Amino acid sequence: MSTTTTVPGGDRAVRPPTAPLVRLDHVSKHFTTKGAGLFSRRTLTAVDDVSLDLPPAHTFALVGESGSGKSTLGRLALRLTEPSSGRVHFEGRDLTAMSPRQLRRTRQQMQVVFQDPLGSLDPRMSVADIVAEPLRVHRGLRGSELDDRVAALFEQVGLDTSRMRQRPKALSGGQRQRVGIARAIALEPRLLLADEAVSALDVSVQAQITNLLAELRERLGLTYLFIAHGLPVVRQIADTVGVMYLGRVVEQGPVDEIFSAPAHPYTKALISAQPVADPTYRRERVLLQGEIPSATAIPSGCRFRTRCPIATATCAEVAPPRLVSSTGHVVECHYPLEEVVA
Amino acid sequence: MSIGSSPTTEPPALAAASHEEAPTRETLLALDGMTVTFRTPAGDRLPLVREASFQVRSGEIVCLVGESGSGKSVTARTVMGLTQRDPAMAVGGRAEVLGHDIVSDPSVTAGLRGRDLAMVFQEPMSSLDPVCTVGTQLTEALRRRHGKASRQAERSRLAELLAEVGIVDGRRVLDTYPHQLSGGMCQRVMIAQALACAPRLLIADEPTTALDVTIQAQILELVDRLRTEEQMAVLLVTHDMAVAAELADRVVVMYAGRVVEDAAPVALFDQQLHPYTSGLLRCIPPMVDERPARLVTIPGGVPSPAALPTGCSFHPRCPHSVDLCADRVPELADHGGRRSACWRAEELSR
Ligand SMILES: Nc1ncnc2c1ncn2[C@@H]1O[C@H](COP(=O)(O)OP(=O)(O)OP(=O)(O)O)[C@@H](O)[C@H]1O
Ligand SMILES: Nc1ncnc2c1ncn2[C@@H]1O[C@H](COP(=O)(O)OP(=O)(O)OP(=O)(O)O)[C@@H](O)[C@H]1O
Ligand code: SF4
Ligand SMILES: [Mg+2]
Ligand SMILES: [Mg+2]
Numbered sequence: 001m002s003t004t005t006t007v008p009g010g011d012r013a014v015r016p017p018t019a020p021l022v023r024l025d026h027v028s029k030h031f032t033t034k035g036a037g038l039f040s041r042r043t044l045t046a047v048d049d050v051s052l053d054l055p056p057a058h059t060f061a062l063v064g065e066s067g068s069g070k071s072t073l074g075r076l077a078l079r080l081t082e083p084s085s086g087r088v089h090f091e092g093r094d095l096t097a098m099s100p101r102q103l104r105r106t107r108q109q110m111q112v113v114f115q116d117p118l119g120s121l122d123p124r125m126s127v128a129d130i131v132a133e134p135l136r137v138h139r140g141l142r143g144s145e146l147d148d149r150v151a152a153l154f155e156q157v158g159l160d161t162s163r164m165r166q167r168p169k170a171l172s173g174g175q176r177q178r179v180g181i182a183r184a185i186a187l188e189p190r191l192l193l194a195d196e197a198v199s200a201l202d203v204s205v206q207a208q209i210t211n212l213l214a215e216l217r218e219r220l221g222l223t224y225l226f227i228a229h230g231l232p233v234v235r236q237i238a239d240t241v242g243v244m245y246l247g248r249v250v251e252q253g254p255v256d257e258i259f260s261a262p263a264h265p266y267t268k269a270l271i272s273a274q275p276v277a278d279p280t281y282r283r284e285r286v287l288l289q290g291e292i293p294s295a296t297a298i299p300s301g302c303r304f305r306t307r308c309p310i311a312t313a314t315c316a317e318v319a320p321p322r323l324v325s326s327t328g329h330v331v332e333c334h335y336p337l338e339e340v341v342a
Numbered sequence: 343m344s345i346g347s348s349p350t351t352e353p354p355a356l357a358a359a360s361h362e363e364a365p366t367r368e369t370l371l372a373l374d375g376m377t378v379t380f381r382t383p384a385g386d387r388l389p390l391v392r393e394a395s396f397q398v399r400s401g402e403i404v405c406l407v408g409e410s411g412s413g414k415s416v417t418a419r420t421v422m423g424l425t426q427r428d429p430a431m432a433v434g435g436r437a438e439v440l441g442h443d444i445v446s447d448p449s450v451t452a453g454l455r456g457r458d459l460a461m462v463f464q465e466p467m468s469s470l471d472p473v474c475t476v477g478t479q480l481t482e483a484l485r486r487r488h489g490k491a492s493r494q495a496e497r498s499r500l501a502e503l504l505a506e507v508g509i510v511d512g513r514r515v516l517d518t519y520p521h522q523l524s525g526g527m528c529q530r531v532m533i534a535q536a537l538a539c540a541p542r543l544l545i546a547d548e549p550t551t552a553l554d555v556t557i558q559a560q561i562l563e564l565v566d567r568l569r570t571e572e573q574m575a576v577l578l579v580t581h582d583m584a585v586a587a588e589l590a591d592r593v594v595v596m597y598a599g600r601v602v603e604d605a606a607p608v609a610l611f612d613q614q615l616h617p618y619t620s621g622l623l624r625c626i627p628p629m630v631d632e633r634p635a636r637l638v639t640i641p642g643g644v645p646s647p648a649a650l651p652t653g654c655s656f657h658p659r660c661p662h663s664v665d666l667c668a669d670r671v672p673e674l675a676d677h678g679g680r681r682s683a684c685w686r687a688e689e690l691s692r
Contacts, residue, residue, distance in 0.1 A: 065554040065556060066524075066526060066554055172643050173410075174643065202409040202410050202581065202643075202644070203409070203581070203583070203622060203625050203626055204409060204621060204622065204625050204639055204640040204643075205643065206625070207625035207626075207627075207637035207638065207639045208639045210627070210637055211636050211637055211639065214636070229554070229555070231555070231629065232584075232626060232627040232628070232629050233627055235627060235628075235629065235633065236627035236633055236637065259629075269556065270555065270556065273555040273556045273558065273559035274555050274584075274629060275555075275558075275559075275562075275582065275584035275585050275587065275588045276584055276587065276588070276629045276630060277583045277584040277587050277611070277623065277626050277629075278587055278611060278630070279587045279588070279607040279608045279611050280608060280611075281587075281630065285559065287559060287560060287563065288556045288559075288560075289508075289510070290508060290509075290510035291508055291509070291510065291554075291556075291557060292554075
């Protein structure tokens, strides 16, 4: 097939055309947690040997149940968390081997927008100062030059400049999220990690912010690592979707393939559990039993087999192969639901 | 006239409800012009709920939807007799719960709670006691309805109940304290607690919002089954139109403290008689249909009760507003088995 395909709703490149902006190379993260006893320690595997590429000007979304490792993987990609093993490359350079100084400089290229704008914005600062801070600290901007740049950022994220002197608390949730985004794009980063950035917003505000993110991506050539619980918003904004389960990306591929032809039984169950805003819509629902197991006791073989509706004895014994198709669709399953050529 | 409790024949406003083969249903919750006002320390009276009117009957799930701050939780908590504990709150109009007038005597709800009436709260933890094990609390809920049984029988019934809300190692969880559990786990224990007493009327405020969709699907399936098999009546508060589409017999849409539209889901999703409902539906990204390049949005945000616009509260955001909309408040009027509070509902339905 050709290297790029157009999808309905915009011409987004499906295949990475150039070198990746971020490359995760066999990255793992373990945490040590307290066990039941006084001195007992247990190892928790939050991210388990993940390799993936984020192409530039592309939106890569991570979905999966709570505790599956999405935030940890996002933080690893920006080296906000030290990997236990593996390497992280940004623009071809090894982040894990950088000096603190180099890392600080490179970090300006990578910014984060969190779920709770109020929790991540300093309550005592005016929203203009919040947006100005990185420009003062890293770019040394002062006076009218700084004011002009801040005003331009307000305009870019659709914030009324009459609000510049207000504190975060005086703003609505959507307005605060716009402040968070303005601050994040102030230093013209290449990569934006959006960790549940639209999840807590009302649907009408969520639509506004989702549109804003799509617009900024086009205008500024941003790359997004977009983490969200809500599948509809992921379907709207993502080019590529990675589905996490117990620390691994068990399926990954172009957004339309993932939603219309999921190959992993977990992806299929996740999508079928999502309510659809159409009372006449009928679907075959795969109800999963129970919940995601503890990350301190990952099941043998295929980690999904304890809840998988089609698991066999093989699944308990042998780790599933990693199958990769020509469209970049990756699935880790002994019995993929859709044909994926190894 | 009594507005609730007695077995009723199908009132015209409810004739279009989806369970047509249904036997005579009992009205278990009936609001008629219920109003809740909050008096600020400065002495201003803020209308949090304005003339809410709707009913919930046995075997029926009514979804109360709307964006943050629209008054859904205040409505639910008032029905439970909880808002009234705050001396700054005043409740007016008419409201009957299981045949009892809760406006003149909110204390009757205390005797109903945990038996015929149960609630799941929006905030996890708020109905769990931090110093008692999960097992102790659930046993108490179970006994309130079924009386005492053998410890063995009680524990296995509770483990079953926990399994139904997606907790597989229920027996272990029975021996834990709430703080040892994750937020999502507490939420599910709360749901199990509410269902342990087999209520006739369940008030559930965003019961699954904090949960994964996989767990949400399990719980909604359980609620659906109890509605069908036990004729449980449910007032389900949610901001998620998709949940309402899947589960509701009727959908009641609130905006700025008022009910603005009320209809059966198939009719409502097919055609909206209020521009706010249309806006809410159109800004949801589609799960099945083709993606739009940009989502439709509603400009602005929900007004605060301290600064309500004149006339129709939605008029500053409404694409269809005319001069009349800013001047006079539209009544919640009947439109052939469904209701809308919009001056232009007739025109919009054409
Ligand atoms: N600092 C930490 N110390 C110990 N364990 C941690 C830490 N951070 C994360 N974990 C554990 O790692 C696993 C993955 O967590 P993570 O927050 O990455 O999941 P998530 O997919 O983002 O979940 P959610 O959807 O709830 O945000 C979980 O089991 C979590 O408890
Ligand atoms: N105890 C209270 N005192 C004063 N105002 C209150 C109180 N509880 C709620 N309000 C106000 O009443 C309005 C309605 O609030 P309510 O909690 O019912 O909204 P909601 O529809 O449940 O929203 P959400 O989706 O965010 O839960 C809001 O403006 C809120 O600030
Ligand atoms: S009454 Fe007027 S402003 Fe209100 S929803 Fe109807 S058309 Fe819009
Ligand atoms: Mg997370
Ligand atoms: Mg609420």
